[in-house]
Amino acid sequence: MREIVADIARWRAAGKQVAVARVVGVQGSGPRGPGAAMAVNDDGEVAGSVSGGCVEAAVVGEALEILALAGGARRRSFGYSDDQAFAVGLTCGGTVHLLIEPGPPAWYEPLRAALAASVPVALASVVELGPVEEDSDGAPAGEPGGLGAS
Numbered sequence: 001m002r003e004i005v006a007d008i009a010r011w012r013a014a015g016k017q018v019a020v021a022r023v024v025g026v027q028g029s030g031p032r033g034p035g036a037a038m039a040v041n042d043d044g045e046v047a048g049s050v051s052g053g054c055v056e057a058a059v060v061g062e063a064l065e066i067l068a069l070a071g072g073a074r075r076r077s078f079g080y081s082d083d084q085a086f087a088v089g090l091t092c093g094g095t096v097h098l099l100i101e102p103g104p105p106a107w108y109e110p111l112r113a114a115l116a117a118s119v120p121v122a123l124a125s126v127v128e129l130g131p132v133e134e135d136s137d138g139a140p141a142g143e144p145g146g147l148g149a150s
Contacts, residue, residue, distance in 0.1 A: 001123060004039040005112050007047035008104055017042040019063035020108075021100040023050050024125060027079070028094030035123070039103075042067045051078070051096055059098065066102050073101040099125060 004020070011018050023036040031052035038048040038056065040063035050059055055078040062076060079095030107123055114121035 001035065001037045001111065002115055004037055004048040005108075005115055007045075008039050008108065009112065011039075011041045011045070012104065016045075017067045018103050019066050019100060020103050020105060021050050021059045021063060021098050022125070023096055024075075024099045025097035026094055027097070030094040030096045032096070040064065040067075050098055054078075055096065059100065062100050066100060071102065073099060073105075075099055 001022075008018050008020070019040050021038045021040070023030070023032055023034050025034060031054060032050055036048070036050050038046060038050045038059060040046050040060050042064070044060060044064060046056065046060060049056065058078060059076075062074060065071065066074065075097065077095055077097045107125075111121060111123055
């Protein structure tokens with residue numbers, strides 16, 4: 001989270017809208033763990049990472065849609081089955097659960113202030129993760145190649 005705070009502040013000062021995506025859960029192996037975060041502004045600029053690159057484009061699309069529609073927070077899950085993971089070069093084979101929020105969310109200012117003051121801080125969100133619908137290959141259902149959003 002620390003790596004995106006300055007970008008969010010800069011974008012807000014420039015009058016940009018911002019959405020924040022955070023990893024809230026991982027099933028199996030994943031490239032980034034819970035707490036990894038990425039911010040997207042309404043121009044499509046990105047700060048941070050939620051997956052090391054394997055689902056970032058889909059997350060940017062979701063964030064831009066939330067900003068364009070003035071929508072609320074969304075929970076999304078992305079992943080590949082093990083066979084598909086190796087075929088595309090994604091070796092983790094797990095499923096990453098994300099919370100994508102328009103923002104900056106209510107937690108942003110207290111977090112920014114605590115980080116600026118070098119005060120220890122933790123951010124926790126209660127998110128109910130339901131079952132992920134799977135296709136016949138055992139991958140999250142959704143887009144071609146086993147990449148899915150739910």
